[in-house]
Amino acid sequence: MLVFGHVPGNPVSTTYPDRRALSYAHVHAPIQTGIWGTGENGAVSIVVSGGYEDDEDYGSVIVYTGQGGRDAATGQQVADQSFTRGNAGLVRSCVEGLPVRVIRGARAHTQFSPSSGFRYDGLFRVESYWQERGRSGFLVCRYRLLALDEGRPAEPVPEALREAAAGPAPRAEVTSQRIIRSSAEVRGVKELHEYVCQVCGAVIETDDGIRYAEGAHIRPLGRPHDGPDAASNILCLCPNDHVRFDLGLLAVDDDLTIRRVKDGSAIGNLRLAEGHIPDRSQFAYHRALFQG
Numbered sequence: 001m002l003v004f005g006h007v008p009g010n011p012v013s014t015t016y017p018d019r020r021a022l023s024y025a026h027v028h029a030p031i032q033t034g035i036w037g038t039g040e041n042g043a044v045s046i047v048v049s050g051g052y053e054d055d056e057d058y059g060s061v062i063v064y065t066g067q068g069g070r071d072a073a074t075g076q077q078v079a080d081q082s083f084t085r086g087n088a089g090l091v092r093s094c095v096e097g098l099p100v101r102v103i104r105g106a107r108a109h110t111q112f113s114p115s116s117g118f119r120y121d122g123l124f125r126v127e128s129y130w131q132e133r134g135r136s137g138f139l140v141c142r143y144r145l146l147a148l149d150e151g152r153p154a155e156p157v158p159e160a161l162r163e164a165a166a167g168p169a170p171r172a173e174v175t176s177q178r179i180i181r182s183s184a185e186v187r188g189v190k191e192l193h194e195y196v197c198q199v200c201g202a203v204i205e206t207d208d209g210i211r212y213a214e215g216a217h218i219r220p221l222g223r224p225h226d227g228p229d230a231a232s233n234i235l236c237l238c239p240n241d242h243v244r245f246d247l248g249l250l251a252v253d254d255d256l257t258i259r260r261v262k263d264g265s266a267i268g269n270l271r272l273a274e275g276h277i278p279d280r281s282q283f284a285y286h287r288a289l290f291q292g
């Protein structure tokens with residue numbers, strides 16, 4: 001089971017003698033691979049242990065290399081990496097803004113590595129990802145990870161290092177994401193709709209089949225609205241329609257007709273998915289916010 005965020009009983013700076021101990025603690029379950037996760041769910045943790053020649057560690061910024069393509073015996077890169085398995089997991093974490101546990105191992109031999117064994121160094125987010133030719137000449141998957149502070153002062157990163165961490169101009173386009181808080185309810189609704197926008201039918205999909213959509217709360221969360229974080233109060237929308245809905249440019253009637261609020265014109269019907277029934281009374285609340 002993939003658990004995002006801190007693992008209870010394992011505060012930041014906890015050390016572990018070996019990978020087996022990390023696995024028992026459920027901080028990073030796989031014994032061999034550096035990334036724990038899948039393209040479907042996201043990656044919950046990574047181990048930075050110097051396994052890949054292209055890793056770069058600047059403390060609160062890590063440029064991490066994906067997994068795969070290495071010769072098991074020599075550790076040399078002998079083939080291209082692709083955005084599959086754990087590598088796809090880190091892409092999903094980037095797209096969804098999910099926190100990734102970072103564990104550093106002594107073998108990396110950087111100023112940030114523990115002197116022996118492994119150390120849990122807290123949560124990071126995947127700011128961007130891309131593919132480039134590694135030192136070996138083969139394509140590698142790369143990720144730029146930034147420490148999530150959570151109130152603790154971040155380690156200062158000298159300007160020179162920060163620039164170095166930004167690396168050379170990537171070969172392919174870089175995908176950056178802001179952090180989006182995504183509850184299990186939101187994830188569930190997006191999955192029921194297969195990430196298709198309920199207003200316009202658009203799908204945003206990477207070449208590797210990772211889809212992106214946003215969960216929009218019909219009645220907003222938090223004060224003063226106090227809408228519930230429940231599937232019946234969530235829509236699966238593309239980013240444009242999410243913004244239009246939140247700004248009150250679009251509203252939905254009880255019969256699920258979508259209207260432009262400005263002139264009342266109907267622009268279509270809300271798309272439905274089996275197993276997801278939006279609460280009509282929340283649409284009424286949303287309409288009242290913008291139509292008085």
Ligand SMILES: [Zn+2]
Nearest residue numbers: 197200238241
């Ligand atoms: Zn849309």
